[in-house]
Amino acid sequence: MDQVFTAKHWKTGQVVDITVTKGQIVSVTQSDKPANLWIAPGLIDVQLNGIGGFNLNTSDLTVEDVQQIVKLMQQGGVTRFCPTVVTGPKERMLHCIRIIAEACNADSSVNHAVIGIHVEGPFISDEDGPRGAHNKMWVRNPSEDELMEWLGAAGGKICKVTLAPEKPGALDFIRLLRQNGIVAAIGHCNASEEQIRLAVEAGATMSTHLGNGAHPYIKRHPNYIWAQLADDRLWAGLISDGHHLPASTLKVMLRAKGPKAILISDANHLAGLPPGRYTTHHADVILEPNGLLHLAHTPDILAGSATPLHRGIQFVASSGICPLEDAIQMATLHPAGLFGLDQKGVGTLDAGSPADFILYDWGEDKVFHIVQTVSNGTVVYSA
Numbered sequence: 001m002d003q004v005f006t007a008k009h010w011k012t013g014q015v016v017d018i019t020v021t022k023g024q025i026v027s028v029t030q031s032d033k034p035a036n037l038w039i040a041p042g043l044i045d046v047q048l049n050g051i052g053g054f055n056l057n058t059s060d061l062t063v064e065d066v067q068q069i070v071k072l073m074q075q076g077g078v079t080r081f082c083p084t085v086v087t088g089p090k091e092r093m094l095h096c097i098r099i100i101a102e103a104c105n106a107d108s109s110v111n112h113a114v115i116g117i118h119v120e121g122p123f124i125s126d127e128d129g130p131r132g133a134h135n136k137m138w139v140r141n142p143s144e145d146e147l148m149e150w151l152g153a154a155g156g157k158i159c160k161v162t163l164a165p166e167k168p169g170a171l172d173f174i175r176l177l178r179q180n181g182i183v184a185a186i187g188h189c190n191a192s193e194e195q196i197r198l199a200v201e202a203g204a205t206m207s208t209h210l211g212n213g214a215h216p217y218i219k220r221h222p223n224y225i226w227a228q229l230a231d232d233r234l235w236a237g238l239i240s241d242g243h244h245l246p247a248s249t250l251k252v253m254l255r256a257k258g259p260k261a262i263l264i265s266d267a268n269h270l271a272g273l274p275p276g277r278y279t280t281h282h283a284d285v286i287l288e289p290n291g292l293l294h295l296a297h298t299p300d301i302l303a304g305s306a307t308p309l310h311r312g313i314q315f316v317a318s319s320g321i322c323p324l325e326d327a328i329q330m331a332t333l334h335p336a337g338l339f340g341l342d343q344k345g346v347g348t349l350d351a352g353s354p355a356d357f358i359l360y361d362w363g364e365d366k367v368f369h370i371v372q373t374v375s376n377g378t379v380v381y382s383a
Helices: 063-075 090-106 108-113 144-154 170-179 193-202 224-230 247-260 309-318 324-329 333-338
Strands: 003-009 015-021 024-030 038-041 043-048 078-086 117-120 158-163 183-186 204-207 235-239 261-264 276-279 284-287 293-295 357-361 369-375 378-382
Touching: 003 357, 038 324, 043 063, 043 117, 043 261, 043 309, 043 333, 063 078, 063 090, 063 108, 063 369, 063 378, 078 090, 078 108, 078 369, 090 108, 090 117, 090 144, 108 369, 144 158, 144 170, 158 170, 170 183, 170 193, 183 193, 193 204, 193 224, 224 247, 235 247, 235 333, 247 261, 247 309, 247 333, 261 309, 261 333, 309 324
Parallel strands: 003 038, 043 078, 078 117, 117 158, 158 183, 183 204, 204 235, 235 261
Antiparallel strands: 003 015, 015 024, 038 357, 276 284, 284 293, 357 369, 369 378
16 A cells, blocks of 8 residues: 655755655655655664664673664664674674674564674774774784674674774785675774775775774874875765764865765764763763763773764754755765665665655754654654
């Protein structure tokens, strides 16, 4: 049975009727009906560590936890995302990868929502600063054997791996990732310009949270941030919570990367929880009232984000960095392009594309309010 959703198109402002059949948009036509809400593609978050108290990086992660995370993401308008497993003991990382894959197999809504698993580390710099909040004792060198263990546990669900290109064996490892159809991303590194160039030539196609996972103080130029920012072959994930990157820095980075700029949350399980001091899987952290999350013993080293993606989009648009429609595109079509999903219509509202979209309100108060989320043609959240 057809469903029709009527709202103002996120780009044109025209009221449209979007007809959905069997999880697919079959037509988009101009409407003469009144509408107050806007409609846009479902948001895509390519880096999520947890939300609402549910942590994707614990040794007791369950299928039910993953299901709850999907529901919480849908409340924020996210219809597709990459659950992120970070640097940790081998056994815990394998457990988390395995459970996420099991959740996809057990629940079709989870399987639709999960683009694939992002493994961030453990093949990263062990230096303070570039290592970020990752625990030094679990950092190690790239290992083909470990990758094969991940692939076995994931059942084909690994889509992205973040590593430092200066690590021993990193270039061969990047080539191996590409051979397996996995996005190789540069991050948490202390690489030279030459090492970054060689990584891109080996097959790296993305920068993970560019500008973060870095020394608090570095040589002004050249450095590993400029080198990645300047390489047009690299997509760039950018945390838009207003804490990881100041508005001025984020504005410049977005303009430099253009169609390859991707807004991400990098949110962890503390997103949505009250301010205070928390003990996580890798360190003691402090969540400030303004949403800033940092290591307890090193306030200038951030410990991931506590801001969901739709609030990051709100920050970008309300700060005047770019119009809301541009911010939405950097969290829909752009991340779809990273994985080639744009070729299937993901990240658009075109006829023939998957029926993943949001209805939202945006007024003078500059609050990006998600009113309804539709995933695979089903209303999965209503405010």
